Amino acid sequence: xxxxxLAVVFVGLFVIALGETAGAVMSxxxxxxxxYAQSRxxxxxxxxGLAGSAEYDAEVTARAVYSAEAGLSFSHTHAQGLGPLVxxxxxxxxxxxxxxxxxxxxxxxxxxxxxxxxxxxxYSAAVLERGRDAGIETVERYVLAPLxxxxxxxxxxxxxxxxxxxxxxxxx
Numbered sequence: 740x741x742x743x744x745l746a747v748v749f750v751g752l753f754v755i756a757l758g759e760t761a762g763a764v765m766s767x768x769x770x771x772x773x774x775y776a777q778s779r780x781x782x783x784x785x786x787x788g789l790a791g792s793a794e795y796d797a798e799v800t801a802r803a804v805y806s807a808e809a810g811l812s813f814s815h816t817h818a819q820g821l822g823p824l825v826x827x828x829x830x831x832x833x834x835x836x837x838x839x840x841x842x843x844x845x846x847x848x849x850x851x852x853x854x855x856x857x858x859x860x861x862y863s864a865a866v867l868e869r870g871r872d873a874g875i876e877t878v879e880r881y882v883l884a885p886l887x888x889x890x891x892x893x894x895x896x897x898x899x900x901x902x903x904x905x906x907x908x909x910x911x
Contacts (some may be wrong), residue, residue, distance in 0.1 A: 861882050
C-alpha cells in the first residue's frame with residue numbers, strides 16, 4: 740500500500756476538523772448563532788423582502804435563520820463523510836493507479852471536492868446577506884455544484900482507472 744501526498748491527507752484532516760468545529764458551534768453556540776443571524780437579516784431588509792409587518796417579518800426572519808443553521812449542519816455532516824472519503828480514495832489511487840499523471844489529476848479532483856463542505860458555510864453567509872432564495876441559488880450554482888462535481892468526477896475517474904489498470908495488467 741502506497742501513501743498519497745501529505746497535502747491531500749492534510750486537506751482531508753482539515754475538512755474533518757472543520758466539520759467538528761461546525762458541530763461544536765451548532766451545539767454550544769446556538770443562541771449566539773441565532774442572534775447573529777437575526778441581526779444580519781434585520782441589517783439587510785431589502786434582500787429578505789422585509790415589509791415592516793411584525794408577523795410577516797418574523798416568519799421571513801425565521802426561515803432565513805433556519806436556512807443559515809441548515810448550512811452549518813450540512814457543513815458538519817458533509818465534512819464528517821467527505822474528509823475520510825478523500826483520504827481513503829487518495830490512498831486507493833496511490834496504491835492502484837499505475838499512471839503518475841492520472842494520480843495527480845485524481846489528487847487535484849479529490850482536494851477540490853474536499854472543500855465541498857465549505858460551500859455550506861458560504862451558503863449560510865449568503866442566505867443572511869443576499870436573502871434566502873438568492874443566497875441559496877448563488878452558492879449552489881457557483882460553489883456547491885463545481886466542488887461536488889469535482890469529487891464525483893474524481894471518484895468515477897478512480898473507478899475507471901482501476902478497471903483500466905487491471906485490464907492493462909492482464910494484457911501485459
